[in-house]
Amino acid sequence: MIYDRILLTGAAGLLGTELRKRLAPRVKFLRSTDIASMTDAAPNEEQVQADLGDLNAAKELVRDIDAIVHFGGISKDADYEIIHRVNIIGFQSLYEAARIAGVKRIVFSSSVHAIGFYDQTQTIDASVPTRPDSNYGVAKAFGENLAQLFWDKHGLETVSLRIGSSEPKPSTRRHLMTWLSFDDMWQLVERSLTVPRVGHTIVYGASNNRASFWDNRLAAHLGYHPKDSADDYTDEIFAADPHPNREDIVNRLQGGMFAK
């Protein structure tokens, strides 16, 4: 990796916990932050409990930081007021604080839900217009746009990871297309912090699943080569759901449930 001092937001979450374990041994200094408390700090890790919605808190968090791995915020759909405070205002505060502090790069956990209204039969790349499926998806699309603005206007680089379903294992028909293993999720973050120049790159976050509705050729410069595959779980998933209703939005749209 080309950065020594990393801020990880959302560090107490499901993916944040995976990232803390993997980032700490590979960097000089890791500052992990979350609104929830954390334990078991690594020797080179500082843990800070903070609310991302506050610009002053964000300014403290980014002090002496080279790159940010931003996995913080609300991770499900919610009322617009909540999403607005945390995922929009909080996001903007973090970028503004990062710009002022001279942070070089941000790896942003965007989501399938920024494009969730595309049909599962369509193959899309990163150049298609966003089609959010929820308040949560609107905030992710906002985040990608803000990242683009900060690159164009201020030279602050971002890799926006449009993460599908990053879970210990795939468990639904949709996951056969959207699943992203934790190892592949880590590979995406590691590549995003290693490649010398990314500008603002949008990449789809899925493992090497045979069924896929995403084309990552526009992000080929990241050198992301997923190793895992949801295909290994096909029998299990078909047995649990032998006759999916094709009319149901969950089985029709890329965003699944969030589009309901």
Ligand code: 15L
């Ligand atoms: C997401 O963006 C959510 O954070 C996660 O909890 C899953 O629901 C995932 O999308 C998904 O759509 O599978």
